[in-house]
Amino acid sequence: MSTVETELPEPASKIELPAHLGGGGDIPTFDITLRVRRYDPEFSEESKWEDFTMTMYGTDRVLDALHKVKWEQDGSLSFRRSCAHGVCGSDAMRINGRNRLACKTLLKDLDTSKPITVEPIKGLPVEKDLIVDMEPFFQSFREVMPFLINRDHTPTKERLQSAEDRERFDDTTKCILCAACTSSCPVFWTDGQYFGPAAIVNAHRFIFDSRDDAGDMRLEILNDKEGVWRCRTTFNCTEACPRGIQVTQAIAEVKQAILARQI
Amino acid sequence: MSTDSIAAPRSNSAQSPKYKRNKASHSSFEMFAWLFMRLSGVVLIVLIFGHLFVNLMVGDGIHAIDFGFVAGKWSDPFWQVWDLAMLWLAILHGTNGVRTIINDYAERDGTRMTLKTILYVASAVIIVLGTLVVFTFDPCPPGAVIDLPSFCPVP
Amino acid sequence: MQVHKYDVVIVGAGGAGMRAAIESGQRAHTAVLTKLYPTRSHTGAAQGGMCAALANVEEDNWEWHTFDTVKGGDYLVDQDAAEVMAKEAIDAVIDLEKMGLPFNRTPEGRIDQRRFGGHTRDHGKAPVRRACYAADRTGHMILQTLYQNCVKHNVEFYNEYYVLDLLTVEEEATREDGTTYMQKRIAGVVSYDLATGELHVFQAKSVILATGGAGKVFKTTSNAHTLTGDGMGIAFRKGIPLEDMEFFQFHPTGLAGLGILLSEAARGEGAILRNSDGERFMERYAPTIKDLAPRDIVARSMANEVREGRGCGPNKDYVLLDLTHLEPAHIDAKLPDITEFARTYLGVEPYTEPVPVFPTAHYAMGGVPTNITTEVLQDNDTVIPGLYAAGEVACVSVHGSNRLGTNSLLDINVFGKRAGVAAAEYAKTADFVELPENPEGDTKALLDHVRNSDGGERVAAIRKDLQDTMDANMQVFRTKDSLNQVLGDIAGFEERYSRISVQDKGKRFNLDLLEAVELGFLLELAKVMTVAALHREESRGGHYREDFPDRDDENFMKHSMAYLDSGVTAESSEEHIAGIRLETKPVVVTRYQPMVRKY
Amino acid sequence: MWSWVGHRITGVVIFIFLLVHVLDTSLVRVSPEAYTAVIGAYKNPIMGLGEAALVAAIVFHAFNGLRIIAVDFWKKGPKYQRQLLWGVLALWAVTMIPFLIRHLTIVFSNFFGGH
Numbered sequence A: 001m002s003t004v005e006t007e008l009p010e011p012a013s014k015i016e017l018p019a020h021l022g023g024g025g026d027i028p029t030f031d032i033t034l035r036v037r038r039y040d041p042e043f044s045e046e047s048k049w050e051d052f053t054m055t056m057y058g059t060d061r062v063l064d065a066l067h068k069v070k071w072e073q074d075g076s077l078s079f080r081r082s083c084a085h086g087v088c089g090s091d092a093m094r095i096n097g098r099n100r101l102a103c104k105t106l107l108k109d110l111d112t113s114k115p116i117t118v119e120p121i122k123g124l125p126v127e128k129d130l131i132v133d134m135e136p137f138f139q140s141f142r143e144v145m146p147f148l149i150n151r152d153h154t155p156t157k158e159r160l161q162s163a164e165d166r167e168r169f170d171d172t173t174k175c176i177l178c179a180a181c182t183s184s185c186p187v188f189w190t191d192g193q194y195f196g197p198a199a200i201v202n203a204h205r206f207i208f209d210s211r212d213d214a215g216d217m218r219l220e221i222l223n224d225k226e227g228v229w230r231c232r233t234t235f236n237c238t239e240a241c242p243r244g245i246q247v248t249q250a251i252a253e254v255k256q257a258i259l260a261r262q263i
Numbered sequence B: 001m002s003t004d005s006i007a008a009p010r011s012n013s014a015q016s017p018k019y020k021r022n023k024a025s026h027s028s029f030e031m032f033a034w035l036f037m038r039l040s041g042v043v044l045i046v047l048i049f050g051h052l053f054v055n056l057m058v059g060d061g062i063h064a065i066d067f068g069f070v071a072g073k074w075s076d077p078f079w080q081v082w083d084l085a086m087l088w089l090a091i092l093h094g095t096n097g098v099r100t101i102i103n104d105y106a107e108r109d110g111t112r113m114t115l116k117t118i119l120y121v122a123s124a125v126i127i128v129l130g131t132l133v134v135f136t137f138d139p140c141p142p143g144a145v146i147d148l149p150s151f152c153p154v155p
Numbered sequence C: 001m002q003v004h005k006y007d008v009v010i011v012g013a014g015g016a017g018m019r020a021a022i023e024s025g026q027r028a029h030t031a032v033l034t035k036l037y038p039t040r041s042h043t044g045a046a047q048g049g050m051c052a053a054l055a056n057v058e059e060d061n062w063e064w065h066t067f068d069t070v071k072g073g074d075y076l077v078d079q080d081a082a083e084v085m086a087k088e089a090i091d092a093v094i095d096l097e098k099m100g101l102p103f104n105r106t107p108e109g110r111i112d113q114r115r116f117g118g119h120t121r122d123h124g125k126a127p128v129r130r131a132c133y134a135a136d137r138t139g140h141m142i143l144q145t146l147y148q149n150c151v152k153h154n155v156e157f158y159n160e161y162y163v164l165d166l167l168t169v170e171e172e173a174t175r176e177d178g179t180t181y182m183q184k185r186i187a188g189v190v191s192y193d194l195a196t197g198e199l200h201v202f203q204a205k206s207v208i209l210a211t212g213g214a215g216k217v218f219k220t221t222s223n224a225h226t227l228t229g230d231g232m233g234i235a236f237r238k239g240i241p242l243e244d245m246e247f248f249q250f251h252p253t254g255l256a257g258l259g260i261l262l263s264e265a266a267r268g269e270g271a272i273l274r275n276s277d278g279e280r281f282m283e284r285y286a287p288t289i290k291d292l293a294p295r296d297i298v299a300r301s302m303a304n305e306v307r308e309g310r311g312c313g314p315n316k317d318y319v320l321l322d323l324t325h326l327e328p329a330h331i332d333a334k335l336p337d338i339t340e341f342a343r344t345y346l347g348v349e350p351y352t353e354p355v356p357v358f359p360t361a362h363y364a365m366g367g368v369p370t371n372i373t374t375e376v377l378q379d380n381d382t383v384i385p386g387l388y389a390a391g392e393v394a395c396v397s398v399h400g401s402n403r404l405g406t407n408s409l410l411d412i413n414v415f416g417k418r419a420g421v422a423a424a425e426y427a428k429t430a431d432f433v434e435l436p437e438n439p440e441g442d443t444k445a446l447l448d449h450v451r452n453s454d455g456g457e458r459v460a461a462i463r464k465d466l467q468d469t470m471d472a473n474m475q476v477f478r479t480k481d482s483l484n485q486v487l488g489d490i491a492g493f494e495e496r497y498s499r500i501s502v503q504d505k506g507k508r509f510n511l512d513l514l515e516a517v518e519l520g521f522l523l524e525l526a527k528v529m530t531v532a533a534l535h536r537e538e539s540r541g542g543h544y545r546e547d548f549p550d551r552d553d554e555n556f557m558k559h560s561m562a563y564l565d566s567g568v569t570a571e572s573s574e575e576h577i578a579g580i581r582l583e584t585k586p587v588v589v590t591r592y593q594p595m596v597r598k599y
Numbered sequence D: 001m002w003s004w005v006g007h008r009i010t011g012v013v014i015f016i017f018l019l020v021h022v023l024d025t026s027l028v029r030v031s032p033e034a035y036t037a038v039i040g041a042y043k044n045p046i047m048g049l050g051e052a053a054l055v056a057a058i059v060f061h062a063f064n065g066l067r068i069i070a071v072d073f074w075k076k077g078p079k080y081q082r083q084l085l086w087g088v089l090a091l092w093a094v095t096m097i098p099f100l101i102r103h104l105t106i107v108f109s110n111f112f113g114g115h
């Protein structure tokens, strides 16, 4: 294979390509204004809106726009990100008033004729620009005992689990702990004491795992005054979840499980 | 303002998760409140729609309502029970609803307590008052001259 | 500055770091330092699976697995390590199941397994179902499960702490044969707290490096923005060698510009690669099997098209993966992920439009050399007491010159566990090593230099130029000239790097500052990779030299070891690069002698 | 989200009305005259409109309450919540139209017709 032959005749299977994908054409570009809510307590207690204008490609995402600002205009703009394709959960933010992952939101899907607003997610303390303190969020997560508890003497082979039992909690295993749901919940916004949908989703993942023995304890934890009963089924969480998890449904199932257990 | 910071969730609890949370003292009050909202809601639908229909839609609608109308209704134990049930359920349902709203929005414990006290007192007063009215109601009060129901003895 | 004291400090909370933490946390006073929240680590991006010869669905055994690993790595694999990995794979999978990982199940309720490239039964006779998986998010489930168990065991995390330096001391030691040498010992690490901008020194008896890969030296990569090779860079600066850095795996079909992975299954289902003329170019390079040629051949062919000006798009820098002749229903049934990624990220509808793709830098086979107990080596056989490494940052070497799919998730679990146990056991018997004087001095100097430098060069611009030249010259095709081009370019970048300025002058969450520091690691690693590639005048696995297209076992069946050495000048070095000394290390061969690698 | 805002607001509005309503109805205990005087106030068209609004609120709250219950207890409720919301709005319209026709004709005809 080492010798690369380029003199061969043109293969027969050649097709015509659309201009924007072929050799000549350009990917469409457009100008956008990114309106970012800036906040840096080191320099000012006030937060303020700042506009950045730039030219972007049709395939760019909000994360690319933020990078362009950071890398070419204002290096002090701060936000979290890592994987850049929607699997790590770093960059949940409020884009045009809705919680989304910046790396999964294409600019062309937004109205680019108006400024695109970018704010930190609501309900968690803002640290700087788009960075919020995630500790309260993870604290809720930790409190639901998000790990398998099995009282059997540990087997040397794997435990068996039927495909249906495995399927039962499949949806809630997709969670990437991005906090888009919890920080979109109007009940969480009020005083931040509510466990929040993400914690309930992660409790659900174990409550309905046939291998787990501590479901009752988790139900007890969530049967709290800050637990599932605070959910008012507003569905913001379900709409915000970038992984498409049926969050409100999971919460409803947990509520029913508590009811079934208590009555 | 984005600078506002909030206490960590359930910030009075320990930093690290405690697995011995299975306290027997755990009450299921919130669960029963939640359940009550749904059950009372279903019953209320019937009661309130019936009430509205009879009062506003049948006959002359709202213009038919006067002392005689009410007195006529409450001379019938059926409507007495109906309205009493509606009163209790609606007040309890509404009170609990407003209680959640206060819990949601009143940030400081003091405010929360004050508002809830006002709420409970008001609700209690209304329930007692309403109940008394329905039970001690005399359809043919002595000395009244207008709008008496037809079955009253003519003075 | 604050000083903390722990028995064991783990650097990195990806799969390897957390697997180690679960072991060490139960045995010793352990802290995990990570620059990302643990669940943000890139282990979560892995999809395919994790292999182990469970034989749940087909006859299989760990020896076959060992053989496949050795052959897949083009015989540069240390076979003792491969044996350990294949043997312990079974327990590694069972451990994860016990921890709660929701593997997909067979109808009987056992862990299901599927086929994966290069995994065969009975030494290459036929493909075997060896990869355990959880839907198409095996890595995600591993990362979550490990994190959950860290929560269970109350592991102490220091989140968003960037480790920027290893603290080592050197003392004279005597070998068995009476000769003396300078023995390194680990004393701790220095880290930077992103939230406050403060330095924290962690004194520790043992330190485990688990910082993952270095894909960001390339422009097109499946790796996260944060995979900047910090662990390798730090170790190298401390005089610890880097092994086999010239070997980097390129996956043929990453989404163009983004590098997000599109599984090989697309071409399996009949997708076709085309250039800007609409030509099915694989017909020229591999007339018989065309688009289904082995990964490295396909990747090279794609790169060649672009190099010769037949790339597509405004910058003519990618080719197209054409699925338009396939039935939409078929695509939906077999390739849902690919269509989802293409739609979300490129706005391309794969039913009707071809998808832009280009080889994407995927995995660093090389790294910090360790033995099979994960102890880091300061030369070919001297361990550094107390220092361990596991995961992509390390080179045991189980992957040799080319990693098999699903072997990395296995690697992080097997060697992560080993590292955790070994580090904790060592901490039980060892004493703290006295911290060097002014332990944070170097880090402070580094940060001050970056913070105060005021030359006006932008970090992002240098990084982009570096990634561009690496993609153009150090990717799937390499020649002496292209490699020298990279080295020349890097010299320029280093000069520019000395004149960077960082705009963010604050202390809180100063990511601007840390991107500059990370660029320093990237430059260093790119140089090491290139020098090692220049030195290896053969083609093997992921390393393909156009000027030396054949494998040369006689001269090059050995690991390369790159050392930082200020004694090396441009004149004295074979590659004319100052500061890097290249040595070699023999490959451990136990039972499989090198053969021609063909499938 | 907005259905919840609506539910909450209507809930509070109804509750406040209920408090007042019980108070005014209690007047029957005081004297028929007082009651009739107060109930008379309900009969002017401004109050008539207010009453229409109140009924609108109750009907929305009631139907949406049923939707919430469906979401809570019916397996497919969460999945179809959006369709259910459209259903609520449709039912609401269907209920309100005849009611408004009937109620407003009574209110206005009697007012203009001089009771």
Ligand SMILES: Cc1cc2nc3c(=O)[nH]c(=O)nc-3n(C[C@H](O)[C@H](O)[C@H](O)COP(=O)(O)OP(=O)(O)OC[C@H]3O[C@@H](n4cnc5c(N)ncnc54)[C@H](O)[C@@H]3O)c2cc1C
Pocket (backbone or CB within 6 Å): C011, C012, C013, C014, C015, C016, C017, C033, C034, C035, C036, C037, C038, C041, C042, C043, C044, C045, C046, C047, C048, C049, C050, C139, C161, C162, C163, C164, C210, C211, C212, C213, C222, C223, C224, C227, C230, C231, C261, C362, C363, C390, C391, C392, C393, C405, C406, C407, C408, C409, C410, C412
């Ligand atoms: C898209 C993709 C798909 C893949 N699919 C598969 C597959 O199907 N099967 C398979 O076997 N392998 C696969 N791999 C490879 C495999 O996922 C990785 O090699 C492996 O997960 C690496 O794990 P790790 O623990 O070494 O590093 P990572 O998970 O990358 O973790 C690195 C950790 O180090 C921390 N860190 C880094 N630098 C510092 C610092 N300076 N200070 C403090 N902390 C630091 C980070 O915060 C992070 O927690 C895939 C890789 C990619 C990119």
Ligand code: HEM
Pocket (backbone or CB within 6 Å): A231, A232, A233, B037, B038, B040, B041, B042, B044, B045, B048, B090, B091, B093, B094, B095, B096, B097, B098, B100, B101, D004, D007, D008, D010, D011, D012, D014, D015, D016, D018, D058, D061, D062, D063, D064, D065, D066, D068, D069
């Ligand atoms: C007509 C039948 C009714 C039904 C079916 C009904 C149903 C419901 C339900 C299910 C809830 C719970 C919502 C939740 O938990 O998210 C609720 C809340 C509430 N209801 Fe009703 N209700 C009815 C009548 C009333 C009446 C008459 C009042 C006023 C007295 C009232 C006041 C409230 C209030 C204040 C709330 C709280 C709203 C909130 O927390 O957001 N409801 N209703």
Ligand code: SF4
Pocket (backbone or CB within 6 Å): A174, A175, A176, A177, A178, A179, A180, A181, A182, A197, A198, A201, A240, A241, A242, A243, A244, A245, A247
């Ligand atoms: S449930 Fe969805 S939105 Fe919530 S944290 Fe998990 S992935 Fe994010």
Ligand code: F3S
Pocket (backbone or CB within 6 Å): A181, A184, A185, A186, A187, A188, A196, A197, A230, A231, A232, A233, A234, A235, A236, A237, A238, A247, A248, A251
């Ligand atoms: S947004 Fe909040 S109210 Fe319930 S349905 Fe979701 S948790």
Ligand code: FES
Pocket (backbone or CB within 6 Å): A080, A081, A082, A083, A084, A085, A086, A087, A088, A089, A090, A091, A092, A101, A102, A103, A104
């Ligand atoms: S950067 Fe990982 S989810 Fe967006």
